[in-house]
Amino acid sequence: MVRLSVNVNKVATVRNSRGGSIPSVLDAVKVCIDAGAPGITVHPRADARHITTADVVEIAALLAPLRGRVEYNIEGDPRPDLLELVQRVRPDQCTLVPVRPGEITSQAGWSPDTPRAALARALTDLRDAGIRISLFVDPADAPIRWAADLGADRVELYSEPYARAFERSRDEGERSFAVYVRAAELAHSLGLGLNAGHDLNLDNLMTFRRLPHLDEVSIGHALISHALFVGLARSVREYLDVLAAS
DSSP: OOEEEEEEEEHHHHHHHSSOOOOOOHHEEEEHTTTTEEEEEEETTTTOSOOHHHHHHHHHHHHHGGGSEEEEEEOOOOOOHHHHHHHHHHHHHEEEOOOTTOOSOOOOOTTTSHHHHHHHHHHHHHHTOOOOEEEEOSSSHHHHHHHHHHSSSSEEEEEEHHHHHHOOHHHHHHHHHHHHHHHHHHHHTTOOOEEEEOOOTTTTTHHTTTTTOOOEEEEEEEEHHHHHHHHHHHHHHHHHHHTOOO
C-alpha cells in the first residue's frame, strides 16, 4: 500500500492568520495519527509563515514514541538553519526542495544544473545522521539521473503538472500520467525510492495511485481543505481508503 504523509502546514497557516495557538498543529497531528495516517510532513519556510521551528520540535517529540509506525518528513530548501534543525530533531526523512524568492508554494523540482558542492555536502551530512534523503524533482530523465548521481535515497515527483492536466480532462490526465510512469520506472531502475506530491486530491489520486513503485504521497492542501467540510479524521480516512486500493 502507498503510504500517506499528511502535510499539516495549512493548519499552521490558519493559526498564524489570527495569532495564538488555535487551531493547534499538535492536535491536528494527533487526529491524523489516530485516523491511521502513517506519516506527517512539515515544510518550515524561512519566513515561518506557517510551520515554525517550535512546531517542528514539538511534533518530533510527539512522534518519537511512535518511531517505526509513523514517519516524520521535514521538507524545505537546504538553508543552514533548516539543515541544523533537521540534524537536531532527526526525522525519518528530509525532502530537499528548491525555493524561488516570493513563491507561495513550490513551483518546480530541482534543476540538474544546480551547483553541486553545497547540496552534496548537505546530503552527506544527512546520510551520516541516518536520515533518508528525498529530492523534489520534475518527472523527467535528467533531474532523476542527477538525483541518483548525487546519492539521494528517493525522489519526490512534482505532481502539479499532472493535477492541472487532470483538471482539464481525463484524457489529458492519462497522457500526463504516462509521463510519470516513465519517470517512475527510470527512478526505480536507478535504485531510487519514489515519493510524489503537490496538488494530489481524492479525484486525481484515483489514477495516480497506480503509479508503479510508488512508496509515499505527501498531501496537505487538498486534504485539509476537504477536512473543512467532513472533519480531519474522516478526510484522512478517505485518502487512506483511496490509497488502499492501489
